[in-house]
Amino acid sequence: MSKIVIGNWKMNGLKSSVATFRKIVRGYSPERAAKARLALCPPATLLAEFAMLAAEKRCEKNLAKNPENNPENNPSVLLGGQSCHFEPAGSFTGSVSAAMLHDAGASLTLVGHAERRAQGEDDEQINAQLLQALEANLTPVLCVGERQAERAQRQEHLERQLTRALASLPPSLARVSHLIVAYEPVWAIGSGTMPSTAEIEAVCRKIAEQTRSLVPSTTRLEVLYGGSVTPANAAEIVAATDGVLVGSASLEAENLLAIVDAA
Ligand code: PEP
Numbered sequence: 001m002s003k004i005v006i007g008n009w010k011m012n013g014l015k016s017s018v019a020t021f022r023k024i025v026r027g028y029s030p031e032r033a034a035k036a037r038l039a040l041c042p043p044a045t046l047l048a049e050f051a052m053l054a055a056e057k058r059c060e061k062n063l064a065k066n067p068e069n070n071p072e073n074n075p076s077v078l079l080g081g082q083s084c085h086f087e088p089a090g091s092f093t094g095s096v097s098a099a100m101l102h103d104a105g106a107s108l109t110l111v112g113h114a115e116r117r118a119q120g121e122d123d124e125q126i127n128a129q130l131l132q133a134l135e136a137n138l139t140p141v142l143c144v145g146e147r148q149a150e151r152a153q154r155q156e157h158l159e160r161q162l163t164r165a166l167a168s169l170p171p172s173l174a175r176v177s178h179l180i181v182a183y184e185p186v187w188a189i190g191s192g193t194m195p196s197t198a199e200i201e202a203v204c205r206k207i208a209e210q211t212r213s214l215v216p217s218t219t220r221l222e223v224l225y226g227g228s229v230t231p232a233n234a235a236e237i238v239a240a241t242d243g244v245l246v247g248s249a250s251l252e253a254e255n256l257l258a259i260v261d262a263a
Contacts, residue, residue: 007250051105
């Protein structure tokens with residue numbers, strides 16, 4: 001399976017950022033697509049427009065090659081949400097549901113990002129968000145990671161986060177076709193520091209083992225690393241994992257494409 005690079009724009013991006021997204025879509029050539037799948041999680045306000053641009057590009061490339069081709073066979077940039085609400089709909093002013101993300105063109109969504117947990121999201125809500133994502137046919141990208149003070153108990157901490165987030169999948173969702181887990185040490189996000197590659201590899205392997213035992217029906221599981229990934233360190237990290245989740249370095253088209261090149 002090819003690697004995956006996911007960009008997270010966080011609360012950055014205005015209409016003027018369409019130019020950056022166009023550069024990303026244009027630069028994501030078939031050669032790059034053969035190296036790694038590329039997904040971007042822009043703010044929800046830009047999702048539908050970006051999804052349309054990605055779909056247009058997919059069609060253009062495809063028609064140029066062979067007018068008979070199905071555009072779905074030509075890979076383009078995937079879109080994702082940054083979070084979704086734990087209820088399907090209702091009186092939750094300011095929130096975005098998983099179904100809304102899907103409707104706007106997302107095929108995945110982050111769940112449990114450290115910056116959402118820091119705003120008060122708890123394990124129970126994260127579990128409910130994950131179920132909402134699956135119900136809406138979005139691939140959940142479950143983010144887990146220890147804070148600096150929890151480094152000595154990292155394994156127990158990660159196991160607790162995974163167990164709570166993946167608890168009690170209803171029978172209708174028992175067969176989860178695709179699940180992504182991102183190991184993001186909180187102290188590595190936006191700090192310029194990170195664990196050694198050997199540590200990242202060992203932690204991701206353990207996360208894969210634990211996740212498989214918690215959700216044995218998952219047919220496709222990918223474990224990514226996130227936290228201060230840049231074009232300079234991406235090759236080593238991607239080689240040791242299934243891919244990367246990238247924050248600030250994903251804001252510039254050149255940097256994001258350079259990370260795909262490193263895959
Ligand atoms: C993130 O926010 O998920 C992240 C990894 O950020 P950064 O790459 O900026 O550390």
